[in-house]
Amino acid sequence: MSAAGEQEGLFEAPAPAAPAPEAPAGDPGRTTAARDRALRTTAGFDVVEELPVASVRLVGVLPHLDRPFEYAVTPETAAAGPGMRVRVRFSGRDTEGIVLARLAEPTTDRALAPLRRLVSEDVVVPPAMMRVCEDVAARCAGTVGDVLRLALPPRHARAEKADRAAAQKEAETAGPAPDDDGSTGTPPAAVSAPRPGDRYAGLAALLGRAGDPTGPVPRATLTLDAADPWTAVAADALSDLAPEAGALVIAPDQRDVARLGRVLTERGIAHEVLAGTEGPEKRYRTFRRILRGSVRIVLGNRSAAFAPVQDLALVICVDSSDDLLEEPRAPYPHVRTVLQCRSREERCALLFLAASDSVPLRALTESGYLARLDPRPAPVTTVRPHIVAMDQYLRDREGPSGRSRLPQEAMRVIRRGLDHGPVLVQVPRSGYVPAIACTFCGTRAQCPRCAAPLSITGRGGHLHCRVCGRREDGYRCPECDRTQVRAMVIGSTRTAEELSRAFPEVTLLVSGGAHGALEDAEVPEDAIVVTTPGAEPSPPGRFAAALLLDADAMLGRAAFDADVEAIRRWRNAIALVRSAEEHGEVLVVGTATLPAVRDLVAHRSGAFLDRVLQDRRELDLPPFSRVAEIVGDKEACRAFLETTELPDGTEVFGPVDLEGPDAAGRARAVVRLDPHRSRELADALRAGVAARSARKSRGSLRVRLDPPDVF
Structure with a gap:
């Protein structure tokens, strides 16, 4: 019985009843x-x-x-x-x-x-999966019924009937396959050739213990070198599993799932894709094939986190910090939380793959929950492209054009790259909320009380915090002690037009936004691809060069994790560029002295993330605090905070009126507590929501634990 079930009394055993007297022979009545x-x-x-x-x-x-x-x-x-x-x-x-x-x-x-x-x-819900659903509900202050709705696809009668017939036919014609020798189907050449996964020494040990019912469950995080494709490392791990072991791979985007699927198909590794984009009939047929164990390896995005893989031994999560892995439906569990619960209940190995380290995974590593798998030492020129930031020397050398958005050095990088292959130009996604920063040193303005970014109301308005509601009239920069601030405005909409005028003879492609995502095979060898973060294509031969524009604007988002998120998006783009040994180069156009940009240029340095963790620990920001957000009608939000018995020591910020055209009459509150008492906070919020439901209180209300955009 799970801890959540014990706390809530959901599975209390009835008192033992006295044994009924036996009926005499011939008296069944x-x-x-x-x-x-x-x-x-x-x-x-x-x-x-x-x-x-x-x-x-x-x-x-x-x-x-x-x-x-x-x-x-x-x-x-x-x-x-x-x-x-x-x-x-x-x-x-x-x-x-x-x-x-x-x-x-x-x-x-x-x-x-x-x-x-x-x-x-x-x-459809084995006992272990039911325990997973209960654990997820308890961690997220939600209901088991809502988690079951996320875990189960709608039943489709025609798909079930067709799959039953297919299963019966398979059983009748079952026999040893021609190449069924217990291997995974990996071609001999792939086994003898050096593999990217072999560079990470601890990966073999993790796979050797995957699925072992005895001993501790292996869990690890692996930060990839730019030259090692995540698809190849994941395929290496899957091919090394025992033939009878099951595996589940979760990637953020359907394009990522398709990329891994192509690699597995080339290696002859049988797999199944469970995607939320499929129609209900196809999705349910796939679900039933997984349920009856016709395939041992399952790929998918967020909706496949609950896939009922038989004999599950290994779970791989790719780029766990991607916002596509955040569930938008109640109780809003992150895929990372679901997979952690599955690893606990089903005793399966857990592996996080990413091109960039993240704050939550680093915190789990420091706590001893995750092991860190580092690659064997290798020359820097073989494992990543040549990365340069637009520093003061390069700007002074160019003169006035060195301060422009597209300096001459950027044009030279593009020209050199076009001699060897396609060039990637990444610009910030449109729609970022402008942050407020010091006009002199560029330090972002943060609330002295809760450390959330400060905002400004209208032109010439006052500074205020959108989390705790504090008005900051006497703000001074903590770095240079100046009082002037400015809004960091992004101007990247004309990038494609500017480059088309500078390179009229070159094919120019745009990926992301209203243009849609560009397919990997659609990138010609001599093209410039302008893309937003997350929409980058991955051509087979990789990009010859990359240009990361508007670095300061990317770092200037009104979010407490803007710098960490910017590094993640940059490193994902860098992972698509050839190594320096193959003439690959990357130019970062931004302030070269910023810590995030310096970390990008350095090779596998943990100094920046160590500083971020230290700052968050001092400011009581996640992951060193458990945070919940209550959003809803103003009166409902206020009444919920008044009637819910929160644990002692809980900090309450707000409620604060929401801004925007659709926010009339709505408010937002944030509560914060020590992470060691996170289950107390989840139980209290869960009880408060249940009590409000029982009273049939008016007004809409949403409660989320650990929302990524809370500050």
Whole structure:
């Protein structure tokens, strides 16, 4: 039984009943009478003799009703067992539920309603997956019913019927495959050639312990060198698994899933893709194939985090800091949280792959939860491109043009790159909220109370904090003690037009935004690709050069993690460029003295992230605090804070009125607590939401734990 279940009393065992007297021989009526006295039902249906009670968890019910309910098992639903879908009558309408257990006697004295229908005899939620859902709900202050709705795709009857027929046909024609020798299907040449995954010494040890039911569960984070494609390292790890072991790979974008799928197909590794973009019929057929174990390796994005892989031994999460891995539906779990729960409950190895280290993973590494897998030493020119920042020397050498957005050095990098292949130009995504910074040194203005970025209302308005509501009239820069501030405005909309005038004979392509994402195969050998972060294509031969424009603007977002996020996006772009040994080069156009830019130029330096962790520890920012956000109607938000019994020591910021055209009458509050008491905060918020649901309080309200954009 999970800790969440123990705390909330969801699975309390009934008091042991006295054994019923045995019926005399030839008097079966006495046993039936004893059963009838123990089991009270509503009228109009029969009940099975063996285990006549089903404990059912309902899907998507109100928060105060998020607990198991008991129903009587009819002869028509006699096959219902743990993990199967059923339909029951609840609150006057048919509701979907999952059977938790079959019982001999009820734990309540109320009359039981019948199971109306057994939807399918498929065990769609095994016991381990039910424990995962309970754990995720407890961590995110949500309901198990909502988590089940995220974990289960809608049933499709035609897809189920077709897959049953396919499974029966496979069973009838089953036989040893021609190349079924227990190998993974990796070509001999791929085994003998040096592999990127072999450069990371601890990876082999992690894979050797993956799926071991005894001993500690291996969990690690691996920050890749730019020259090592994540698809190759992930494929190396999957090919080294035991043939009977299952694996799950979660990537942020569907294009990333397709890239890994192509690599696995080239290596002859069988796999299945479970994607949220597929239609309901195709998705459910894929879900059933995974459920019955027809394939051992599953790829997918956020929606595949709950995929029911049999004999799951390894879970790989790619670029866990990508915002696409944040679930937008209640209870808003991050994929990282779901996979951690699966690793705990199913004892499967957990591996985080990324081109850049992240604050949450570094904190988990320092706490001992994750091991850090570093590559073997190698010459810098072989593992990354030549990276240069537009420093003071380069600017002074060019004169006035060195201060422009596209200096002459950037043009030279593009020309040199076009001699060898395509060139990538990354510009910040449009729509960033301008941050406020010192006019002299460029330090971002932060609230002295909660460390959130300060904002300005209108032209010439006052500085204020959008988190705690503090008005800052006497702001002074903590670095240079000056009082003048400015808004950091982004002007990147004309990049493509400017480059087309400078290089009229070169093919110019735009990826991202209204233009849509550019496919990898659509990049010609002599082209300039202007892209926004996350929309970069990955051509087979990689880019010959890359230009990272508007670095100061990327760092100037109104978010407390703007610098870490900027480095992540830059490193993802750098990972698409050839190594310096292959004439690959990268130019960063921005203030070269900024710590984030210096960290980008340095090779595998942890100084910047160490400083970020130290600053967050001193300011009580995540991950060194547990933070929750309450957003909703102003009166509902205020009443929730007044009626919810938060743990002692909880800091409350707000509620503060939201800004924007659609924010009229809405407010936002932030609560913060020590991370060692995170379960107390989650339980308190969960109880508050349930109490509000039971009272049928008016107004909309949303509660999120650890939202990424809280500060």
